[in-house]
Amino acid sequence: MNLTSDNIAPAHPAVLEALAAANSGPARPYGHDEENARVEALLSDVFEKPVAAFLVTTGTAANALSLAQMTPPWGAVIGHEEAHVMHDECGAPEFFTNGAKIVGAPGLDGKLTTETFGGLLGRDFWTPPTHVTPAALTLSQATEAGTVYRPAEIGALSEIARGRRIRVHMDGARFANAVASTHASPADLTWRSGVEALSFGFTKNGAMAAEAIVLFAEDLIQNLAERRKRGGHTWSKGRFIAAQIAALLEGGLWLDLARSANARAAELALGLEARGLRTAFPVEANEVFVWLPAALHEALKARGAGYYVWTSESIAPERAGGDGEVIARMIASFATTGAEVQTALTEIDAALAVAAPRKRAPRPLGAPLF
Amino acid sequence: MNLTSDNIAPAHPAVLEALAAANSGPARPYGHDEENARVEALLSDVFEKPVAAFLVTTGTAANALSLAQMTPPWGAVIGHEEAHVMHDECGAPEFFTNGAKIVGAPGLDGKLTTETFGGLLGRDFWTPPTHVTPAALTLSQATEAGTVYRPAEIGALSEIARGRRIRVHMDGARFANAVASTHASPADLTWRSGVEALSFGFTKNGAMAAEAIVLFAEDLIQNLAERRKRGGHTWSKGRFIAAQIAALLEGGLWLDLARSANARAAELALGLEARGLRTAFPVEANEVFVWLPAALHEALKARGAGYYVWTSESIAPERAGGDGEVIARMIASFATTGAEVQTALTEIDAALAVAAPRKRAPRPLGAPLF
Amino acid sequence: MNLTSDNIAPAHPAVLEALAAANSGPARPYGHDEENARVEALLSDVFEKPVAAFLVTTGTAANALSLAQMTPPWGAVIGHEEAHVMHDECGAPEFFTNGAKIVGAPGLDGKLTTETFGGLLGRDFWTPPTHVTPAALTLSQATEAGTVYRPAEIGALSEIARGRRIRVHMDGARFANAVASTHASPADLTWRSGVEALSFGFTKNGAMAAEAIVLFAEDLIQNLAERRKRGGHTWSKGRFIAAQIAALLEGGLWLDLARSANARAAELALGLEARGLRTAFPVEANEVFVWLPAALHEALKARGAGYYVWTSESIAPERAGGDGEVIARMIASFATTGAEVQTALTEIDAALAVAAPRKRAPRPLGAPLF
Amino acid sequence: MNLTSDNIAPAHPAVLEALAAANSGPARPYGHDEENARVEALLSDVFEKPVAAFLVTTGTAANALSLAQMTPPWGAVIGHEEAHVMHDECGAPEFFTNGAKIVGAPGLDGKLTTETFGGLLGRDFWTPPTHVTPAALTLSQATEAGTVYRPAEIGALSEIARGRRIRVHMDGARFANAVASTHASPADLTWRSGVEALSFGFTKNGAMAAEAIVLFAEDLIQNLAERRKRGGHTWSKGRFIAAQIAALLEGGLWLDLARSANARAAELALGLEARGLRTAFPVEANEVFVWLPAALHEALKARGAGYYVWTSESIAPERAGGDGEVIARMIASFATTGAEVQTALTEIDAALAVAAPRKRAPRPLGAPLF
Structure with a gap:
């Protein structure tokens, strides 16, 4: 990932x-x-x-x-x-x-x-x-x-x-x-x-x-x-x-490539939400900002997962996390494949398994994102 | 050219x-x-x-x-x-x-x-x-x-x-x-x-x-x-x-390409001097600066020849031309071929034929340049 | 003033x-x-x-x-x-x-x-x-x-x-x-x-x-x-x-002059507070920032009183005014005299008389400022 | 001086x-x-x-x-x-x-x-x-x-x-x-x-x-x-x-003061030329640029005379000096008095007396300068 x-x-x-x-x-x-x-x-x-x-x-x-x-x-x-x-x-x-x-x-x-x-x-x-x-x-x-x-x-x-x-x-x-x-x-x-x-x-x-x-x-x-x-x-x-x-x-x-990147980001966001993780901002283009509980973040980093920890001042108060949660920025490019998105989600599943028990109940797969 | x-x-x-x-x-x-x-x-x-x-x-x-x-x-x-x-x-x-x-x-x-x-x-x-x-x-x-x-x-x-x-x-x-x-x-x-x-x-x-x-x-x-x-x-x-x-x-x-460009410039200079034209500066790399009598310059431009007219303040007094002469800068690149140099010289010959009679006797082909 | x-x-x-x-x-x-x-x-x-x-x-x-x-x-x-x-x-x-x-x-x-x-x-x-x-x-x-x-x-x-x-x-x-x-x-x-x-x-x-x-x-x-x-x-x-x-x-x-300016500002602040007006910031040097009710501000401006209306983002919430109040910045210089301060206060009294009735009871003269 | x-x-x-x-x-x-x-x-x-x-x-x-x-x-x-x-x-x-x-x-x-x-x-x-x-x-x-x-x-x-x-x-x-x-x-x-x-x-x-x-x-x-x-x-x-x-x-x-400064400069230039010294540029305002033979320059500096040694690229060839001569810039201000000019000239006379013998015959006092 x-x-x-x-x-x-x-x-x-x-x-x-x-x-x-x-x-x-x-x-x-x-x-x-x-x-x-x-x-x-x-x-x-x-x-x-x-x-x-x-x-x-x-x-x-x-x-x-x-x-x-x-x-x-x-x-x-x-x-x-x-x-x-x-x-x-x-x-x-x-x-x-x-x-x-x-x-x-x-x-x-x-x-x-x-x-x-x-x-x-x-x-x-x-x-x-x-x-x-x-x-x-x-x-x-x-x-x-x-x-x-x-x-x-x-x-x-x-x-x-x-x-x-x-x-x-x-x-x-x-x-x-x-x-x-x-x-x-x-x-x-x-x-x-x-x-x-x-x-x-x-x-x-x-x-x-x-x-x-x-x-x-x-x-x-x-x-x-x-x-x-x-x-x-x-x-x-x-x-x-x-x-x-x-x-x-x-x-x-140019538009085909951008559509592809956006679609991969949407798939990723869908997968993350399905795992009970909340996005920090609406996913509207090719970037996904997702709240990661501290234990999950650590487990992912231990596995060498590649994403960027975000610092933001523009989070809607109702979306703000706590307890050491971080916002992870994950970006899909024109070259990102659907398989890579699935691999990333699998990696997150593995990290979730070793991380502290989930705080929130998972959301049914397929529920509307936004 | x-x-x-x-x-x-x-x-x-x-x-x-x-x-x-x-x-x-x-x-x-x-x-x-x-x-x-x-x-x-x-x-x-x-x-x-x-x-x-x-x-x-x-x-x-x-x-x-x-x-x-x-x-x-x-x-x-x-x-x-x-x-x-x-x-x-x-x-x-x-x-x-x-x-x-x-x-x-x-x-x-x-x-x-x-x-x-x-x-x-x-x-x-x-x-x-x-x-x-x-x-x-x-x-x-x-x-x-x-x-x-x-x-x-x-x-x-x-x-x-x-x-x-x-x-x-x-x-x-x-x-x-x-x-x-x-x-x-x-x-x-x-x-x-x-x-x-x-x-x-x-x-x-x-x-x-x-x-x-x-x-x-x-x-x-x-x-x-x-x-x-x-x-x-x-x-x-x-x-x-x-x-x-x-x-x-x-x-x-990088060195092979530079050697090639330099060699083409030397060939060009040799050919120009053989036609009685004087270089304005020593030809030491891939650039040739040559004095063109006004008539020759006009004839070449009329033929669409591609070179740059140079303005210089660093010409040795003994090299300075006169009578409307211009300095033409001709550059050989890594991609310039020997055939292109010969074509350029042929083009100059054609221009010389229509230009005013040569001021100076041609120099024997092959005489040392520098 | x-x-x-x-x-x-x-x-x-x-x-x-x-x-x-x-x-x-x-x-x-x-x-x-x-x-x-x-x-x-x-x-x-x-x-x-x-x-x-x-x-x-x-x-x-x-x-x-x-x-x-x-x-x-x-x-x-x-x-x-x-x-x-x-x-x-x-x-x-x-x-x-x-x-x-x-x-x-x-x-x-x-x-x-x-x-x-x-x-x-x-x-x-x-x-x-x-x-x-x-x-x-x-x-x-x-x-x-x-x-x-x-x-x-x-x-x-x-x-x-x-x-x-x-x-x-x-x-x-x-x-x-x-x-x-x-x-x-x-x-x-x-x-x-x-x-x-x-x-x-x-x-x-x-x-x-x-x-x-x-x-x-x-x-x-x-x-x-x-x-x-x-x-x-x-x-x-x-x-x-x-x-x-x-x-x-x-x-x-330099210090004598600064002390004089500071003292004039303190006198002014004292007089303003005595008239029930609140300072926006602690008066610690030669500047007084005072909340003026809208009506008072208008009355003073009508009289040609000279001060600057301040815009600030650093006001402690508990000090913030409302109802069209403005913060007036009044500065005493080395040259400001005690008489000028008294004249200013007199002018404010006159403006208060024509402005809307006071919101707050005046504070006894001489009470400690800070 | x-x-x-x-x-x-x-x-x-x-x-x-x-x-x-x-x-x-x-x-x-x-x-x-x-x-x-x-x-x-x-x-x-x-x-x-x-x-x-x-x-x-x-x-x-x-x-x-x-x-x-x-x-x-x-x-x-x-x-x-x-x-x-x-x-x-x-x-x-x-x-x-x-x-x-x-x-x-x-x-x-x-x-x-x-x-x-x-x-x-x-x-x-x-x-x-x-x-x-x-x-x-x-x-x-x-x-x-x-x-x-x-x-x-x-x-x-x-x-x-x-x-x-x-x-x-x-x-x-x-x-x-x-x-x-x-x-x-x-x-x-x-x-x-x-x-x-x-x-x-x-x-x-x-x-x-x-x-x-x-x-x-x-x-x-x-x-x-x-x-x-x-x-x-x-x-x-x-x-x-x-x-x-x-x-x-x-x-x-402003004009009276400038006229005075100019007049002092003209008097100074006149005095210098009368002593056989040549100005380097026409004296047209309040500045005098004068060629000083090396020995005179040394003698003046030894006496603590105040002027600035000038470096110039705009000297007419026919005016250029030689033999270690320097150009001295001497400026008269609005405050310079006629007496100060005379003192300066006296000082130059004293320096000339100890300096190498004059190269040129003095010019009669009062001859037109320009």
Whole structure:
């Protein structure tokens, strides 16, 4: 059982085939190649309008570059207090924005709400030039808690933002999983709901290393080429990022892979609940957060089970555990198989057998999850 | 004829095979994988001592990150006034160093000398805290003019640096070509001559996108992991950078490829000189800079010939042309074939036929070049 | 009644006399003058050990420069979530640290506690290189809520910091008021309790514009001269900052002025409580935070009364008001007279007469406040 | 003899009187006071059009803040290679611009010409996004060599700049001396010749510490308040910067003082030339650069004479000395008296008497200098 992250997976075979196919003859360097143009065309199809795309190879770069286009150094980027950009990028947003403030707001299940976002904006901390000015809102899709925003939720948050001239960014490291989960169109989940720039992640979803900064607002294009170059993120042989993304976009492979990962996570969650274990957040994409009693956690770790212990501030009070329980984060990737999920559940059964007696009666297999 | 750059080439087949071979099962993310360890071992062999390596995918990132480890924001990085870090990275060194000064010194044929470097240090501009303090010396190997430094030259520059507590960096975007050219050992060209960090380039020499920051001075390791993360240059699926480099290092493929590129450049230079054309700089690696009379240049461009017109301040006065002559930069890559060189020369012959009559008598074929 | 801030006050006459006295003949520029040396000697007396001092003219500069000496760009500065450096300096700490994270922790009455500081350190957000590393603790003395830290409190927080190799800074914009309030020695309130650098504020306490960065840890001296120069904070005619500080330090004028401001604030608080109004935070220095019923607030504003409406997250639940009450911040400066306090109270009486009937019975005059 | 700099001088008595006059009662903080408004009105008179002014206390801050308003981080600031912003501010322009390139161009006598500026623009180093983009031109008035630009010269340079959408800044640390020297109007020397922002220096011309960023282009106002705050340059008791400037502007004191300094410099230059010594640059403001034979220099230093030995790259070949000669920079300030100039010349006579025999016959006293 190794469900630590979706970034331990390899690349999808179609991605490597595409790299091999692109590896022929000379090509114009620095992103002026045919593959890049093809990616922009494919993305324009996906989003139902012409979009500009700047390709990079890490989500950190995609996020930091996008946000730097949206905020001056004396601006604030507002996101959920547990978002990846808040903690997990070693200050990349501060670096690329030349020192903007990255400000977290609370929200259950990893999601900002109009109340928490609006509340933060209503605080008395935004009077320039003494204070920084809210300049960008960033939403994670799926969220750090494995939940997803629906178009109406995004739209409501964007509307508040627009009223304050705040730009709207989406960290879509797991955007594909959110599309698969909501059945909403990529357009509805982004620009039709007010999103102006998207970090569209492919690495976790089958690429080797490929992320597209997709720009829906034309004015955000200006000077992004310079920012990317200056950040060391402009590949000379740019066709090799583009080829990965094209391979995933063509024929909708990206969505197929995300659906698969989501389905595996749902199976896993179902199995866990059937064993009387409670999920900490709604399982809406490819991540499962589950409460593990201390003894079970120890038994699993003794067996070398691979998952991540989560620290969260966004747990609904009624869901909070106790008595040394921990939240385990288990992630299914595009490459995770149904057999692997069953193996994981079997491993948990074995650990349960040696752990302290169950606290709660098991729930009948097959009962609805959410 | 397309000799515009070595970055228009594809990747070497061995690199793609290595990617495919690495594409199996889970691996620890963020560079903690086996491939990364293998690269460090291979590099330690190449350099005859244990080295630390941080892998990234662009030379700009490798240079900017290395230099940021060497200079505080109130320091100066000194390099040749035509070096890549001076002009061609859109201020990446300034960005990653948080605003250090990047200061150019002159030198014939793209090379700093002890006179020009020492002369710059002797100027009255280095009294802190009014002035910034020289903190790093950066040497390009091969240089922007296609020439190479010999170990003794590097050693003499490093000695001056050491006396002023200036750290020594080498921009080795074409390091392989320099090793092949000088027949010196990688160790002699780097740490044995005082180099403390090397941006070891593989992209131009057969990789898809892979560069190793090789650290010879242990204290330079500290916090580079943070800098790389913060710069968005830490791949989650790090094995895919490492696999490229391992493929090139194993069996000395990197040197074979560089030797091939250098040989093609030498053939090209020989052919050009045989046609009475003068090179602007000694041809010591895989780049040829040749004076083209205006009419020849026009005729070639009319035929769609691919090369880059060079602007240089480091031309020896006795080599300078006139009458609308331009310097053309023609680069041979690892993928350039002998047939392509002959085709280029044939194309030049055709252009010469339509261009103004030759100014100078042709030189006998086969005469020694340098 | 104008009690909006202590920075609306003029300078103390002794400061202007000192400027006039210093205004004679040439002096060495950039802080190498006799006045600067005298300030360092006076500060060494005040702190009972030799200290280095770098003089600047704003608290923002003193704080940002101090913190930049303590944290790398990939570090975190931890302070109270309502501290001045968090919100009120338009991102100056981010600017001078080149993008470090400034992280707030909660705490009643504007004060960090070992629980809230330790709790923040215990969170799962500090694993480099993914996360930034806690690098500096900053304590405001007096706090943004007008309370003060005692030496034992500072020592306990510093001890936690030292255990994590976190440097300790004190924002002493109102350090004089804290010394006057605690009756502790400046040494006990700083280096003997683990503080390594102090932004010693004089502007609010009688100077025109003068703050001293006092360094107790010798290694923090290195390169601060460059940082100050680079920040544009090195005066050529440095004697004129030094002269202000010397005038306030000599004969203990700084403490006399702070005692006077504190006494005026105590008189004001006493008068407010006597009128049945509740303070929001303990009145320990020269600031009074008082709950004003909505009607009273309106009546006072109608009369043009000068105070600041406060927004706070650090109010003890039992002190929280309701029904549209606001917290008014009223500050007494060194220049505030007892007569001005009486005038303010008279004004409040007049406003009370037109406002809604009092909610609570007045408290007998003279009852102990705290 | 102490002619090392104009920043060793004290403040003019009128400045201290103005500080005392401003030191009464409360005032709105952070530059929202009456004195600031008065300064803007006075400056609008001086420049014959309404201007916005942001007051700071160092020339470094004024320059760095102005330039940061004009260039993005991926821009270049072009100035004379010996300008103050190039070398003497410890990288403040790089810091405030977040890493823009500060690029020097040559020019005799410390002045850029349309040839050297145009030539730099014509170089092949400005293709975005590989290269940074020229964004600002900065002219020093008076120059670092003590020469001045005439309106026509400024206009010609500005015209080139405008054609490339390059903003025009003037570092007017000695702007008053340039106005006094040229007899041109402040308007003709600035906005009528294309200057869009001026660092108007008062510190060297009688203030304690006061510089005005004067903005002639309205769009440059936006967010300068944030930049200034963030740089720690917003005084809470802002009236005390404004009062200094008002005192100097009123009644034209600033021009009287500059005329006096210029006259002293001219007397000094006359005396030096009368003793057979050659000036290195035209003496056009308050600075004299004079060639001192080695023996004379030694004799003067032995007597403790105060001047600065200059290193310059902008000396006209025909003026260059030899045989160990040095260039001495001697500066007359507003406070320098005619008697002090005579004392200096007497001291030089005494040194000449012990120095090696004069190389050149003395020139008759009173002969025209220029």
